[in-house]
Structure formats: C-alpha cells, structure tokens
Amino acid sequence: MKILISSRNEDKIKEIKSIIQQDPIELFSALDFPGLPEIDEDADSLLGNALKKAKILTLETGIACVADDTGLFIDALNGNPGVYSARFAGDNCSYKDNRHKVLSEMHNKTDRNARFITVAVLMFPDEEYICAEGCLEGQITNEEIGDKGFGYDPIFWVSSLGTTLAEISLQEKNLISHRSKAFLDLRNKLKEYLA
Numbered sequence: 001m002k003i004l005i006s007s008r009n010e011d012k013i014k015e016i017k018s019i020i021q022q023d024p025i026e027l028f029s030a031l032d033f034p035g036l037p038e039i040d041e042d043a044d045s046l047l048g049n050a051l052k053k054a055k056i057l058t059l060e061t062g063i064a065c066v067a068d069d070t071g072l073f074i075d076a077l078n079g080n081p082g083v084y085s086a087r088f089a090g091d092n093c094s095y096k097d098n099r100h101k102v103l104s105e106m107h108n109k110t111d112r113n114a115r116f117i118t119v120a121v122l123m124f125p126d127e128e129y130i131c132a133e134g135c136l137e138g139q140i141t142n143e144e145i146g147d148k149g150f151g152y153d154p155i156f157w158v159s160s161l162g163t164t165l166a167e168i169s170l171q172e173k174n175l176i177s178h179r180s181k182a183f184l185d186l187r188n189k190l191k192e193y194l195a
C-alpha cells in the first residue's frame with residue numbers, strides 16, 4: 001500500500017514517517033511529486049482543512065494521502081487563534097508577528113490556559129477516510145522563552161516539563177506533542193483498518 005504525506009516540510013515529513021512507517025506501507029511525500037497544487041487552508045475547522053488537503057491530493061495522485069492541520073486554542077481569547085493560527089497576525093505574517101499578537105491580546109489576562117490540537121486524516125482513493133486527534137495542554141507565557149522549535153513554541157508553557165516548547169529538543173517534543181499523539185492514534189487506526 002502506498003501513502004502520500006501531504007507536507008513539503010522536511011522536519012514534519014521525517015516526524016510523520018517515523019511514526020506511521022510499518023509493513024506493508026510505502027511512504028512518499030509531496031516532495032516526491034513536483035507539480036502538486038498548493039492548497040489554501042481556508043476551511044472553518046482543523047478537520048475541514050485536513051480533509052480538503054487529503055482529498056485534493058488523493059484525487060490528483062490516485063494514492064492514499066495523509067494530511068494534518070494544527071491550531072493553538074486559547075481559552076481567554078475564546079479559542080483563538082484556533083484554525084487561523086498560521087495567519088493570526090495577517091496574510092504573509094511571520095511566526096514572530098503571530099506570537100506578538102497573542103502576547104499583546106493576552107496582556108493582563110489571568111486565565112492563561114491553552115492547548116495545541118492536531119487533526120490528522122488518511123484518505124483512501126475511494127474517498128473513505130480515517131481521522132485522529134492529538135492535544136497538548138499548556139499555558140501562554142508573558143514573554144518569549146527559548147529559541148528552539150517554531151511557531152508559538154516560545155510562548156507555550158508545559159507545566160509537566162517546567163519549560164516552554166522552545167526550550168526542549170525536537171526528540172523531547174515528539175514524545176509529548178499534539179502532532180505525535182494524533183499520528184500515533186492514526187497509526188493504530190490504520191493497523192485496525194488493514195487488519
């Protein structure tokens with residue numbers, strides 16, 4: 001069975017491959033298929049975006065495709081930036097712009113609780129699909145701490161670690177992250193599906 005990973009991000013591809021690799025699966029990524037379309041993540045839910053990406057690429061290539069979408073949901077901001085996490089500070093904004101916007105909107109807020117949620121979808125060529133979700137609970141800091149990771153990592157505090165996600169290695173992050181939980185769950189569901 002062939003599976004295409006929708007991402008072009010080498011780190012994400014490596015992480016996803018290491019989790020879902022199993023016999024008899026042959027894994028590819030969007031980097032192996034030059035010319036695949038760029039897909040706008042304009043749905044109003046993480047599942048909607050993951051399904052949209054998986055469906056377009058499955059139909060385009062004729063092989064099963066795995067796609068995911070992640071958002072940071074902050075209680076005091078009514079769940080924002082949520083599905084808009086990539087462009088919270090506007091189109092073409094940087095990770096830093098997004099973090100500044102969160103820190104400024106969180107100024108003086110006492111409830112700092114937040115969570116990362118990842119939804120992962122595996123769609124088969126007949127358009128049947130399986131999906132899974134992973135979540136990591138944490139708190140928004142008052143300032144940036146740490147220089148590892150990406151995105152909102154420097155402002156996301158994990159109490160069980162006593163650090164932000166930007167202070168730990170990728171290997172440590174993969175042990176607890178929303179994304180790895182979603183893909184581990186997807187791997188288990190795929191095992192059941194193949195059985």
Ligand code: IMP
Pocket residue numbers: 068069070071072085086087095098116149150151152153165177
């Ligand atoms: P994507 O769906 O993985 O592209 O994630 C959407 C946006 O969420 C990214 O542009 C990042 O800003 C943010 N994000 C996703 N995963 C993480 C993470 O593990 N740490 C910090 N920010 C993340």
